Amino acid sequence: xxxxxxxxxxxxxxxxxxxxxxxxxxxxxxxxxxxxxxxxxxxxxxxxxxxxxxxxxxxxxxxxxxxxxxxxxxxxxxxxxxxxxxxxxxxxxxxxxxxxxxxxxxxxxxxxxxxxxxxxxxxxxxxxxxxxxxxxxxxxxxxxxxxxxxxxxxxxxxxxxxxxxxxxxxxxxxxxxxxxxxxxxxxxxxxxxxxxxxxxxxxxxxxxxxxxxxxxxxxxxxxxxxxxxxxxxxxxxxxxxxxxxxxxxxxxxxxxxxxxxxxxxxxxxxxxxxxxxxxxxxxxxxxxxxxxxxxxxxxxxxxxxxxxxxxxxxxxxxxxxxxxxxxxxxxxxxxxxxxxxxxxxxxxxxxx
Numbered sequence: 066x067x068x069x070x071x072x073x074x075x076x077x078x079x080x081x082x083x084x085x086x087x088x089x090x091x092x093x094x095x096x097x098x099x100x101x102x103x104x105x106x107x108x109x110x111x112x113x114x115x116x117x118x119x120x121x122x123x124x125x126x127x128x129x130x131x132x133x134x135x136x137x138x139x140x141x142x143x144x145x146x147x148x149x150x151x152x153x154x155x156x157x158x159x160x161x162x163x164x165x166x167x168x169x170x171x172x173x174x175x176x177x178x179x180x181x182x183x184x185x186x187x188x189x190x191x192x193x194x195x196x197x198x199x200x201x202x203x204x205x206x207x208x209x210x211x212x213x214x215x216x217x218x219x220x221x222x223x224x225x226x227x228x229x230x231x232x233x234x235x236x237x238x239x240x241x242x243x244x245x246x247x248x249x250x251x252x253x254x255x256x257x258x259x260x261x262x263x264x265x266x267x268x269x270x271x272x273x274x275x276x277x278x279x280x281x282x283x284x285x286x287x288x289x290x291x292x293x294x295x296x297x298x299x300x301x302x303x304x305x306x307x308x309x310x311x312x313x314x315x316x317x318x319x320x321x322x323x324x325x326x327x328x329x330x331x332x333x334x335x336x337x338x339x340x341x342x343x344x345x346x347x348x349x350x351x352x353x354x355x356x357x358x359x360x361x362x363x364x365x366x367x368x369x370x371x372x373x374x375x376x377x378x379x380x381x382x383x384x385x386x387x388x389x390x391x392x393x394x395x396x397x398x399x400x401x402x403x404x405x406x407x408x409x410x411x412x413x414x415x416x417x
Contacts, residue, residue: 066090067090067092067180068091068092068094068176068177068178068179068180069086069091069092069093069094069179069180069182069226070093070094070096070169070170070173070176070180070181070182071083071086071094071095071096071181071182071183072096072098072165072169072181072182072183072184073095073096073097073116073119073120073127074097074112074116074184075097075111075112075113075114075115075116075119076112076115077237077238077241077246078184078185078186079116079183080116080119080241080246081184081228081229081232081237081240081241081246082182082183082228082229083095083119083120083123083125084240084244084246085228085229086182086226086228087123087125089228093123093182094125094127094128094176094178095116095117095119095120095125095127095128096127096128096129096130096169096172097112097113097116097117097127097128097129097130098129098130098132098164098165098168098169099113099129099131099132099133100132100133100136100140100258100259101133101136101137101141101258101259102133103259103272113129117129119246122244122245122246128172130168130172132164132168135164135168136160136164136259139159139160139163139164140159140160140163140164140259141156141259141272143159144159145269145272145273145276148265148269148300148398149269149273149276149280149300149325150325151299151323151324151326151397152397152398153303153304153396153397153398153399154398154399154414155213155367155398155399155400156257156259156260157213157257157258158212158213158215158216158400158412159216161213161216161217162216162217162218162221165183166181166217166221166225169181170221170224173224179224180224180225180226181224181225181226182225182226182227183225183227184228185210185211185213185227185229185230186203186205186209186210186211186227186229186232186234187200187201187202187203187209187210187211187214187230188200188201188202188203188204188211188227188230188231189201189222189225189226189227189230191223192352195354197219197351197352197353197354198219198222198223199222199351199352199408200214200215200222200351200352200408201230201352201407201408201409202404202407203229203230203231203232204230204231204232204233205232205233205234207234208233211402211409212364212367212400212402212409212412213367213400214409215349215351215400215402215411215412216349216412217351218349222351265300265303266300266301269300277298277300280298280299280300280328281328282295282296282297282298283295283296283298283299283327283328283329283330284296284327284328284329284330285310285332286329286330286331286332287331287332287333288321288333293314293332294310296309296310296330299323299325299328299330302320302323302330303320303323303396304320304321304322304323304338304394304395304396304397305319305320305338305393305394305396306319306320307319307320310332317334317335318332318333318334319332319333319334319335319337319338319394320332321333321337321338335393338393338394339392339393340388340391340392341387341388341391342386342387342388343365343385343386343388343395343401343415343416343417344379344383344384344385344386344416344417345376345383345384345386345401345413345415345416346382346384346413346414346416347382347413348382348383348384348412348413349411349412349413350410350411351409351410351411351412352408352409353408353410353411356378357377357378358375358376358377358378359376359403360373360374360375360376360405361373361374361376361403361404361405361410362403362404362405363376363386363388363401363402363403363404364401364402364403364404365392365395365399365401365415366396366400367400371404372389372390373388373389373390374386374387374388374389374403375387376403376411383416384413386401395415396415397415397416397417398415399414399415400412400413400414400415401413401414401415
């Protein structure tokens, strides 16, 4: 049988992934990565225990791997640095190629195993004409996770199996219940793994309190630069936010821009949040070879419905995206992913 390394979180998705691969004739090896446990170590210990129980129940080998040092240096430190520059990065998108896939593929190489698998709801297929490995949306529109995979290289995609891409979540639950895996799993979380409850401020106050204390109060200004008041730290705000100004206005105001360099937060009314274009950088062409210009549907954040647009090359590093309809709260640091139908053509980081 052909061996495959399966990333195991101890959750229902990775457990069913493991089972599906075994049913398809593979010899899976379960691998759990310990990436971050500074403030909730019991959560990670429990994940390892649950993953091991699932592997024992199926009768396969389970291995746990400590990648905390790499995760903190590559993902956590980068997140903190970028956030304190006034942008809002997506740690999961960065983690997938730089820590998760790298770690499981390195483990596979060390053990002479050719392929790896995860429980993401997406599909990987090879195009018979271009010979490129393509990422496609998962069939379950409510669980499609192709958005977070856009940074994966062709080399990584060539070795990746995503067994859940053809399934709906309800089917996964049915399989889990059939094999009594539901008892082995906790409820799903949509949080960033090292930021419980998605409270960025709470995490920063706990992780880098000295850096926050060094940031003074700054100006709260309108679009024309008129000073309206003070804010108590630009890191307390995100694009589109309408609370936390500590003062009242005649109408609702929202955060339009965060200028960390000038220590300013720019606010405006709701129409001011809409933009007809943006610039993306660090573009990775996935299912499509590089083009000077192309069209498709752009997703500008996770769970964004997508908008028709035209993507035009500015330089080797940057592309202009022109929306068919203005979009609200375009946020620097977030990932922007271009689709044509179910096919993920490219992804990039919103620059401005």
